[in-house]
Amino acid sequence: MTDQTQRFLFDDTDVRGEWAGLERSYAEVLAKHEYPEPVAQLLGELLAAAALLVGTLKFDGLMVLQARSNGPVPLLMVECSSNREVRGIARYDADQLTPGASFAELMPEGMLAMTVDPANGQRYQGIVALDGATLAESLSNYFASSEQLPTRFWLNADGRRACGLLLQQLPADRIRDSEEREASWQHLRTLADTLLAEELLGLDAETVLHRLYHEEPVRLFEPRPITFRCSCSRERSAKAVISLGQADAEQLLREQGDAITIDCQFCNHSYRFDAADIAQLFAGAGVEGPSGTRH
Known part of the structure; x- marks a missing residue:
């Protein structure tokens, strides 16, 4: 399978993670529209983020990630169902796109909305500013500013493959001391920060985790597929x-x-x-x- 996510746990700490890799589903999203390279990359990163997040949520329904701005890329939108079916779209102004533009230049004054719409139950939406240097940092800030579990993202896409890594701190169980918990969380995040874009894009989950955490007891679960499907009819x-x-x-x-x-x-x-x-x-x-x- 080229499109899948894999969950993993650190047995000695209260931290879990997800790895996501998308090729075919990413290609199918890009095939529906002709996107310039920076737009295709941002849309791929948001697709990877949605694939990561759906593995952390327990719901039956639809999750929507939507980023809006007043810049060259006014809209990124990805939907991912609890059946792990994704679709996505971007809007852009070709006249405003400049080579090598940063995320802040592509999506200035932006807002990020995450909506969970369960088949049965109350719809939930959270909105924060797109104030990070990257989309991954902005998503991490979303969780930091909410009352949800501390979560960090690492995202990359190159027009052919979109990949992501997520770490999430769980409620205290194995480690009760607050200082020890923070030290453990910081340690795992610091190691993940050493991951290069080419490594995330070019390696499978097992290899990535071995490179980052070969001295940590990590339990890797079976992969779960992600597919492209448009819900129109x-x-x-x-x-x-x-x-x-x-x-x-x-x-x-x-x-x-x-x-x-x-x-x-x-x-x-x-x-x-x-x-x-x-x-x-x-x-x-x-x-x-x-x-x-x-x-």
Whole structure:
């Protein structure tokens, strides 16, 4: 498997971790839009972050990471379901992109939102400023500013592969002394800071952990797959048409000519509803119509 995450635990401390590597799913996200290199890299890092985070959450539903700014990259957005299916999109202004621009220059005055939308239960959202030197640092700051468990991220992407490493401090169990807990947490973070981008992008989880923590008792769990899947459908598009109301839908049909076309911003798939489809929808006969879908 080229797209997977692996969880690991430090047996003598109250720290857990996740490693993520994405190739095919990353390539499928990039194939839907033509992104310049810095945008593709940032989107890959956010994809890796979502893959890491979904392994730390116990929920049935959808997690959304969304970064917005007033700069050349006004939007990065990644969705990851509890089934570990991801999709993502970015918006950018090509005229404002400059070679070698830093993260702060690409996404100035930015905000990061993390939303967890469970199938059953209350929706949760947290928002913080994008105030780190990198996306990984900004995500780490998100957890530092919240009441959640202290968490650190290391993220890299190069347009072909997106990888990430996460460390998270757990509630006191094996180590009760606060100073000893902090020393242990600092030690593991310092070792992870030595990880080079080419190592994270080029090595598997077992090799990465051996290089960083060969003197630590680390337990590595079985890998879990990550896949690309867009959640758009003809059924969901039909609901959007119905939500307009019959009069407005028929007016829109006249304005657009022979059909209403709804495009998915994530995968560029188009759903077409002609006059027969519209009549069928508002007659309560379902969404299966003669026009089908097209790319």
